[in-house]
Amino acid sequence: MSEGRYTLDIETLQKFDRPGPRYTSYPTAVEFHDGVGDEDYEKALAEVNESPQDSLAAYIHLPFCEERCTFCGCHVIATQHREVADKYLDYLDIEIGRVAELLPDRRGLAQVHLGGGTPTYLTPSQLERLWKTLTSRFHLLDGAEVAIEVDPRVTKLEHLDTLGSLGFNRLSMGVQDFTEDVQDAIGRHQSYEQTQRVLEHARKVGFHEGINIDLVYGLPRQTEETFLDGLSKVASLRPDRLAVYSFAYVPWIRGNQRKIDTDDLPSADLKLRLYLAALNHFIDHGYDPIGMDHFALPDDELAVAQREGRLARNFMGYTVKPAKANLGFGVSSIGDIPAGYFQNMKKLSTYYERIDQGGLPIEKGFLLSDDDRLRRWVITQVMCNFQVKKAEVQERFGVDFDSYFADALAALAELEGAGFVSRDEDALRITDAGKLLVRNAAMVFDAYMGKKDKSKPVFSRTV
Numbered sequence: 001m002s003e004g005r006y007t008l009d010i011e012t013l014q015k016f017d018r019p020g021p022r023y024t025s026y027p028t029a030v031e032f033h034d035g036v037g038d039e040d041y042e043k044a045l046a047e048v049n050e051s052p053q054d055s056l057a058a059y060i061h062l063p064f065c066e067e068r069c070t071f072c073g074c075h076v077i078a079t080q081h082r083e084v085a086d087k088y089l090d091y092l093d094i095e096i097g098r099v100a101e102l103l104p105d106r107r108g109l110a111q112v113h114l115g116g117g118t119p120t121y122l123t124p125s126q127l128e129r130l131w132k133t134l135t136s137r138f139h140l141l142d143g144a145e146v147a148i149e150v151d152p153r154v155t156k157l158e159h160l161d162t163l164g165s166l167g168f169n170r171l172s173m174g175v176q177d178f179t180e181d182v183q184d185a186i187g188r189h190q191s192y193e194q195t196q197r198v199l200e201h202a203r204k205v206g207f208h209e210g211i212n213i214d215l216v217y218g219l220p221r222q223t224e225e226t227f228l229d230g231l232s233k234v235a236s237l238r239p240d241r242l243a244v245y246s247f248a249y250v251p252w253i254r255g256n257q258r259k260i261d262t263d264d265l266p267s268a269d270l271k272l273r274l275y276l277a278a279l280n281h282f283i284d285h286g287y288d289p290i291g292m293d294h295f296a297l298p299d300d301e302l303a304v305a306q307r308e309g310r311l312a313r314n315f316m317g318y319t320v321k322p323a324k325a326n327l328g329f330g331v332s333s334i335g336d337i338p339a340g341y342f343q344n345m346k347k348l349s350t351y352y353e354r355i356d357q358g359g360l361p362i363e364k365g366f367l368l369s370d371d372d373r374l375r376r377w378v379i380t381q382v383m384c385n386f387q388v389k390k391a392e393v394q395e396r397f398g399v400d401f402d403s404y405f406a407d408a409l410a411a412l413a414e415l416e417g418a419g420f421v422s423r424d425e426d427a428l429r430i431t432d433a434g435k436l437l438v439r440n441a442a443m444v445f446d447a448y449m450g451k452k453d454k455s456k457p458v459f460s461r462t463v
């Protein structure tokens with residue numbers, strides 16, 4: 001890098017571009033299995049309850065969308081029958097109530113996130129109802145982050161007024177590409193004006209410093225010219241944070257992506273040029289790069305936390321407030337609590353059925369071993385803070401970093417030789433040039449990586 005810009009050449013990026021996880025969890029969700037169920041979750045929640053001084057985070061999944069976009073990788077239920085939302089809220093009420101009963105001594109929330117689907121598929125009064133469901137069981141701690149994902153195409157100004165009055169303070173919206181041709185290919189038409197209208201009104205009603213825009217590169221029919229035009233428009237809106245995600249083309253998992261004509265997908269070379277263009281565009285516009293694919297204005301708390309080496313990661317991406325227990329509510333949501341990961345039923349009818357039977361709707365999960373915890377911590381340090389301090393590993397886990405990870409360190413040789421990773425007596429560090437390939441470095445510490453059946457595609461590509 002020179003003057004903060006990314007100058008890595010395309011050939012090198014291509015050489016290291018391979019399938020790999022984004023590590024919003026470790027082990028990744030592909031390791032979850034149905035040997036973990038309700039009883040394990042109840043036991044795990046009992047342990048959570050024993051630390052009443054620690055905060056909680058809650059994620060609520062609202063799966064409904066009016067239509068299914070062809071590029072989407074989320075767990076979504078597309079329906080125009082809006083009455084489905086009332087029934088869903090009835091069941092969320094029961095689920096949240098049951099979990100709260102298992103946490104009689106620990107109810108303080110430091111973070112709440114409503115994700116989807118399209119949370120603003122709910123009407124303002126349905127959002128109020130959901131808020132009451134949550135806050136009648138749990139309470140918000142001072143300075144809590146309360147976030148929601150909104151779709152500018154369906155979000156009315158009344159939605160924003162209601163969210164502002166309820167105390168929501170972070171808002172996130174997706175912008176794919178403002179070009180008609182790309183929007184036709186992805187089945188999603190969202191204009192710059194719609195995006196601007198939502199953003200400007202949100203700022204007026206309480207989201208003063210909490211606006212995030214998610215961009216996607218590598219979409220069908222995207223060109224450098226159209227993408228750069230979109231980047232300029234987004235930069236002119238001056239969101240507080242930005243995320244630039246690689247389009248994860250995984251038709252073997254998301255059947256809706258089969259509608260995409262593969263001839264429309266950009267070549268690997270073009271995709272990498274789009275990525276570098278986005279990185280440099282936002283650096284040139286005064287944003288600090290955060291972790292591998294996020295940006296924040298320099299006085300945003302994410303940027304401050306990164307400078308101070310205390311950035312963390314959860315299912316929503318980078319965070320400065322890592323709660324020790326993240327509860328997941330709603331269909332397909334994932335709870336991340338000290339004992340492990342617990343994922344709810346993905347199918348709506350089964351989710352309802354399990355709640356009707358009086359239990360918790362856990363479909364699968366993963367209970368963490370001591371080795372998983374150690375590797376998770378190391379991977380988080382690599383992904384968030386770009387370094388692992390050996391003394392800290394010794395202090396937290398009682399192991400010698402160099403000998404415990406001898407195999408992993410040997411596997412880093414290629415990245416080290418290329419100047420992307422450096423090591424000395426005290427620490428392993430990802431160099432500035434290596435930040436683009438941080439997932440490759442994290443993967444060597446993943447004990448499950450080598451065990452994958454390489455004939456079956458699992459992950460999207462690292463770049």
Ligand code: SF4
Binds near residue numbers: 064065073076116118
């Ligand atoms: S991209 Fe958003 S609006 Fe489109 S289907 Fe996915 S969650 Fe719904």
